[in-house]
Amino acid sequence: MKTKKSLWLALFTALAMIAAACGSDADTLTDAAEDVVDEATEAVDEATGDDAGAAEAGSLGSATMARANWSSGYVQAQILHDLLEEAGYEISSPDENEFAPDLGYQAMASGEVDFWANSWYPGHLSWWEGELPDGTQVGDNLERIEGSLMPGGGLQGLLVTKAWADAEGFTTLDEINENPDLWGVLDSDGNGKGEFYGCPEDWTCDDIMNSQIAFAGWENLEQTQAGYDAMFAEFLQLAQAGDPAIIYTWTPTSYLAQAIPGETTMWLSMNDASVLDGSNPLGIEGGESYDQEGGYKGLGADTCLQGPDGCNTGWAAADIEITANKAWLAENPVAREMFNQFAPPLIDLAIAGVELDASDGSQAAVAQIAADWITANRDLATSWVDAALAAG
Numbered sequence: 001m002k003t004k005k006s007l008w009l010a011l012f013t014a015l016a017m018i019a020a021a022c023g024s025d026a027d028t029l030t031d032a033a034e035d036v037v038d039e040a041t042e043a044v045d046e047a048t049g050d051d052a053g054a055a056e057a058g059s060l061g062s063a064t065m066a067r068a069n070w071s072s073g074y075v076q077a078q079i080l081h082d083l084l085e086e087a088g089y090e091i092s093s094p095d096e097n098e099f100a101p102d103l104g105y106q107a108m109a110s111g112e113v114d115f116w117a118n119s120w121y122p123g124h125l126s127w128w129e130g131e132l133p134d135g136t137q138v139g140d141n142l143e144r145i146e147g148s149l150m151p152g153g154g155l156q157g158l159l160v161t162k163a164w165a166d167a168e169g170f171t172t173l174d175e176i177n178e179n180p181d182l183w184g185v186l187d188s189d190g191n192g193k194g195e196f197y198g199c200p201e202d203w204t205c206d207d208i209m210n211s212q213i214a215f216a217g218w219e220n221l222e223q224t225q226a227g228y229d230a231m232f233a234e235f236l237q238l239a240q241a242g243d244p245a246i247i248y249t250w251t252p253t254s255y256l257a258q259a260i261p262g263e264t265t266m267w268l269s270m271n272d273a274s275v276l277d278g279s280n281p282l283g284i285e286g287g288e289s290y291d292q293e294g295g296y297k298g299l300g301a302d303t304c305l306q307g308p309d310g311c312n313t314g315w316a317a318a319d320i321e322i323t324a325n326k327a328w329l330a331e332n333p334v335a336r337e338m339f340n341q342f343a344p345p346l347i348d349l350a351i352a353g354v355e356l357d358a359s360d361g362s363q364a365a366v367a368q369i370a371a372d373w374i375t376a377n378r379d380l381a382t383s384w385v386d387a388a389l390a391a392g
Contacts, residue, residue, distance in 0.1 A: 058090035067094035068118035072253040075352040077117045078370035087385050095363045100202030101127050108325050109141040115324035123204050126286030143326045145339040150320035153346050155251040157313030159265040163242035171305040172269045177218040185244045196246035197231040198223025208290045214281040216274035239264050252350040254357035261303040269307035270314040292316045337391035341384040
């Protein structure tokens, strides 16, 4: 179990990374971070948990929701579940229907589930291209709630061991691919290619990564694909020892609070010309949506290596949004308005990720963290419920 002090240290780190992703001023965040944390903690400690305004359970009918199979999306899904339940839906627990994106979009399109809060666009648009047994495309049956949840909130990229980068003086993945002395130390299986930790095989980012490798011509590099937590644990051990290692990661997540960009790791840049466009080099169904739009350049030199084109993580900041079955959504104006309203602060979700990481990771822990957030943000949560009910 982590101590309270270490949890706060991790939390401050997560706050700093989220602020960088959103383009916030780092000095302002540093000055305000303690106040933010103190206020949130005080609110949770003093909250009563009253839900006097809740509608009668089931008065709006039933709904089935899903969640994605990455833990950083669990709490936002649970908060949305609880607020819809408060509004009057009888709704399944998100953990009852946990999917990778390929199955998640199929399930929503077929009506097996009604919605989830874990879409990463534009990358996930590739899953809209599949065909259902009735001959329609998956996307014909879905609606994306644009602007919902976390627009531009999904900062993505590659972390590299800081001590290794400092010692060798490289700044980009392009340089690593071109130098046998660099990619060679990553070649653990002797197949002539350096490995970096990538994405599990069903997360979409794995296909984007393979397309990126092909597009950039990184013939001396390949991604390792396995369970993310296991890969991250191995990466962190190497990085903390100062040994060569690279891993894909994202925000909001507690992983950054452990890897600590600027101390243990750095964000690795790539050349502007290497950033994947919409040309779909591997011919993957829907692969045109993997376009990274020139990458992301919002991080400073304190956390991101400065390549020839400055800091370019090579990945666009994804829009994390809600997606729903189109027919179900048309019949549920209350849910639609809740989806339009639902936008927990990005920093709060980073804090929730750190709290979940410090817990036993169970569904009970997810539910408690979500309930605590609602209680600490009662007025905001009530405003969303009231607006949703008014729309119905």
